[in-house]
Amino acid sequence: MTDGEDKRPQSSPARTRSGMRRLDPARDQAIAAAVLEVLARDGYAGLTMDAVATAAGVGKATIYRRWSSKSDLLLSVMDVMGERLAAPDTGTLRADMVGLLTATVQLLDGPAGRATRALMGAVQDDCSLAEAFQRGPLAHWDRAWATVLERAVARGEVTPAAGDTLAVEAGTAVVALRWLVTGRSLDDEIVRQLVDDVMLPLLVGGR
Known part of the structure; x- marks a missing residue:
């Protein structure tokens, strides 16, 4: 090594699962x-x-x-594999839930939703894909809903125990059933009914 040559160790390039150098x-x-x-x-x-x-x-x-x-x-x-849902911050729990559920419906109705539908069979049959799906798209959606509920707790609209209810799962389960199984419509009126008749009563009913 000649004098003046940089002797500091060079960092290794990031690599993919297969060990090859990552793309830009x-x-x-x-x-x-x-x-x-x-x-x-x-x-x-x-x-x-x-x-x-x-x-x-x-x-x-x-x-x-x-x-x-x-x-x-x-x-x-x-x-x-799925777009990240941004948690709305409208100042009220109801408006936040309507906004987030509407965004979910729009996401499922677009290219990311069609790609997710195509993946469902593979995810069921491949444990590695299933785990990655849990860490990726599902975790993104869960964080968005958790953020909405945390803000509602901070505003005093619901108790901290609200996050342990099935309210969010009940609403999104109906959306998933219509999107993935029955093919029934998903529109603004369905979103309103789910928020007003299912999710909010479950969240605030015990107060």
């Missing part, structure tokens, strides 16, 4: 968006490495060098 952030985002696009359009069966490469505008070798299978690819981008 912009390309990571392009590939994550491509996974969503292909899932929403073609379903899980149509999610191939070649299709993702085409949708992302990268060479197939770029994908194959970093992920050995589509399950490996899904695991690496699961944290962006």
